[in-house]
Amino acid sequence: MNDLLAQFFDLNQFSQAPLAGEYNNWLVALSYIVAFVASFAALTIFARALGQRNGLRRKGWQLATAFVAGIGVWSMHFIGMLAFELPVVMKHGVALTLLSILPAIAGNYAAYSLQLQIKRLAERKRLSALHEKSLIVASGSLLGAGIGLMHYIGMAAMQLPAELRYDIGWFTTSIVVAVVLGIIAMATYRNYQVPTRQGGHSNRLQLSTALIIAAAISGMHYVAMIAARFYPTSAAELITGSGHDQHQWLIYAIALSVILIALFAWLSSALDKRLQNTSRAIRQSDRKIRELAFNDSLTGLPNRRSLLEYLDSQPAQNQQGECLALFLLDIDKFKVLNNTLGPTLGDLLLQSVTHRLERIPMDVHMVARPSSNEFAAVARIPCDGNPASAQSKALELARLMQDNLQQPYSLKDYRHRCSLSMGLTLLNDSAVSAENLLVQAALALSEAKRSGLGQIQLYHREMAEAIEKRVRIEADLRYVIENNEQLELYLQPQLNAQRKVIGAEALIRWQHPDFGFISPAEFIPLAEETGLIIGLGDWINEQACQIIKQWQQLGFNHLVLSINVSAPQFQQLDFVDKLNSLIRQHDLPKGSLKLELTESVLMQNVDDVINKINELKQLGIQFALDDFGTGYSSLSYLMKLPFDVLKIDVSFVRDMFESPQKEAIVQTIVQLAHNLGLKVVAEGVETEKHFDYLSSLGCDYFQGYLFSKPVAESEFRSHSLILQ
Incomplete structure (x- = not known):
């Protein structure tokens, strides 16, 4: 060793x-x-x-x-x-x-x-x-x-x-x-x-x-x-x-x-x-991009894309006999809150609604935010082969959800109470795509909002048919305005107390090749929503000037033609210039054209309205205040605005003998107009009793079915009343 x-x-x-x-x-x-x-x-x-x-x-x-x-x-x-x-x-x-x-x-x-x-x-x-x-x-x-x-x-x-x-x-x-x-x-x-x-x-x-x-x-x-x-x-x-x-x-x-x-x-x-x-960093960016692509940045909820993917992944029915229910919620008057108190409180409200939706003690499987002030919730409702029962349970769930969400919100130092409109639809057919399901809920929501604030509407097939018809009507209306087809002005005579025709009101009519006669009450609001009312109004003005020119050529120099002017049309900056150009082009005599304005026109800038009316009156155009008493009537309008005629709405005249209040209103309007130096036209005169009573009140002009319904211009010229 x-x-x-x-x-x-x-x-x-x-x-x-x-x-x-x-x-x-x-x-x-x-x-x-x-x-x-x-x-x-x-x-x-x-x-x-x-x-x-x-x-x-x-x-x-x-x-x-x-x-x-x-x-x-x-x-x-x-x-x-x-x-x-x-x-x-x-x-x-x-x-x-x-x-x-x-x-x-x-x-x-x-x-x-x-x-x-x-x-x-x-x-x-x-x-x-x-x-x-x-x-x-x-x-x-x-x-x-x-x-x-x-x-x-x-x-x-x-x-x-x-x-x-x-x-x-x-x-x-x-x-x-x-x-x-x-x-x-x-x-x-x-x-x-x-x-x-x-x-x-x-x-x-x-x-x-x-x-x-x-x-x-x-x-x-x-x-x-x-x-x-x-x-x-x-x-x-x-x-x-x-x-x-x-x-x-x-x-x-x-x-x-x-x-x-x-x-x-x-x-x-x-x-x-x-x-x-x-x-x-790339992975984090990809993750962030994915979050932005599939989630709402303000509330963190899944966005429209995520909602559609989720709906696509869900079977219409499961083994327990449940069907899928989609609820689409909209905060009523949200823009008013944003515009008055600022977007910060608006964002707080959206976040608060999110928190409540996520904590609702009900069987809600998913909550999403598909658009600005809209929220979506997905739940499963017992079907048991009974559609009526499933609809009833879905509406009950919608009301519970709405009651919870409409409780007051504390937004910093401001206590806010809001209402929510809701549209809902049930999916019990796997052939319906997620996109169509969301469209159905949106249609139901639109119908709910048209019904008023805080309403709930269940989707039914007629809604889609109505939307399809609306889209078709909008496209066809655009076409007929541009091509001067299918539209026609009908005239309803206006008479004095001696039953002599002194003029007529022009009323537009549309004879559709597929849908037949389409009421102005249906396509005029659509034209106002889509902006087509401007082109439609220009067409009416052109046709009215041509009719007056024909009257002049036939010797009807005493007749006055009244046409209705919408608020969007009257607010156009070039409205006066375009009308002046038409009057000069057709060489219309002064006093032969009368414009009827509703009180909605007067709700805008009153000084601007006064200036336009005065400019047009210098061209010889008369003015009538239409449907007086049905809107936000104000005596200050009558004192400031240089109207020539006041029209009593048909809703007062037709039922004035069944309602003492309406009879008193008619009497007051006639007296008020005369005291202000205005002529009065009564619409809706349908019986001799109407005519006699209005004549006794001193009403100046009359219009209604007692004399004639609205007729084509050629028929109007051959009418016995005008030939007297």
Whole structure:
């Protein structure tokens, strides 16, 4: 046993003194710098391994860490050996020199593998404090063992005319230094790994770890060199000067190579980190884009696209005999809140409605926000093969939902109460697409809003048919206005108290080739909604001027033609200019054209209305206030506006004998008009009793079925009344 130990340790078996060596201090410093640079680069690379989710990529960075760290240990040892100068010629065996790299790489790989294991166990919350400490000690010990084994294999590669033995005390100290500093380095690096402790000190801790690892490598090496004893053999020839002068260029080449390797590794790590961050940013952007594509940014609810996808994924009926119900809700007068109190409170209201919808204690499967102030809710309703029962249960659910949502809202310091209109539809046919289902709910909602505020409407097939007809009528109305087809002005005579025709009111009629006669009550509101009323009004004005011109040519110079003018038409900036152009074009005499305005026209800018009326009166146009008493009547209008005629609405005249109140209103209007110097026209005169009573009140003109219904202009000219 002693013989075996004597092959490695110095047991005083040599009689001569060992050779005395010297160190090149510059190379010693260089060896530590190389160890530090390599260690810091290895830690930087290992940070990439820690952040990898992909196992193959993690292994790759782990191997790169061990390789750079091992090369650093080996290079430090090699430079440190060359820094040690003995008075004999010294060489290194190639095989053992290269083989010594492997323990350094293996020791670093094992140490950093345990660090990865510590991190994974901590993330899974399966790491106790004792287990963590034992793994840190193990990783530091493996690192120190790899450094020590590398050193002593490298020392065995030395070829010189001397026997190498080690002092047992210093040998033990070198191993202890390597292991203890390795453990301290790994413990420090564990600090670096913990995010809660990391904060703004991660770079400082990484730097500290690299300094400690470099100290472990260098400390172990130079303590081991103190333990080394070189006893010259009989063949030893002492030399003067440095025995390593011929290796100076190799020393610096190795140092430069290590630094370049470390720099390359650091740049690769930094580039990978940048790519990872870019990839992460792209994924986050994709996730954000998807959220924006499928969710409403204000409320976080699914948007229209998400709602349609959800509806497409739901079966119309399930095994429990339930059918899908879609509720579409609209906040009534939401724009009023936005315009008066600002969009901030409007947004708060939308968010508050969202919170209530999501917390409604009912079987609602999904809540969405398909448009600005509309919300959708999807639920399942028991069907049991009874559509009427399913509809009743859906309406009951709608009322419960509406009652919950119409409770007052606290918007900052403002208490707001609102109503919600609702349309709903049931899906019990899988052939109906999600888009059509949403259209059905929207049609029901539109019908509910037309019925008033806070109404609930269930979809039925007639709604779709009505919409289809409405779309067709709108398109056809646009066509007939542009092409002057199918439309015609009918005339209803107006008579004085002597039953002599003094004029007529022009009423538009539309004979559709497919739908037959379409009432003005149906297409006039549609024209106003779509803006077609402007073109339609221009057509009426043109036709009216042509009729008056024909009357002049036939000698009916005393007749006055009245035409109705809508509010949008009268508000056009060029209304006066266009009418002036028509009057000049047809050379109409003054007083032959009368414009009938409703009180809706007067609700706009009164001063502008007065200016337009005065301009038109200078052209010889008369004015009548139509349907007086049915709107927002105000005596101030009659005082300010220069009307010529006041028309009593048919709703007062027709039923005035059945209602004392209406009879009193008719009497008051006639007296009021005469006191203001206005003529009075009574519409809806259908009986002789009507005529006699209105005549006794002093009514000036009469219009109604007692005399004639509206007729075509050719029939009007041949009427017996006008020929008298």
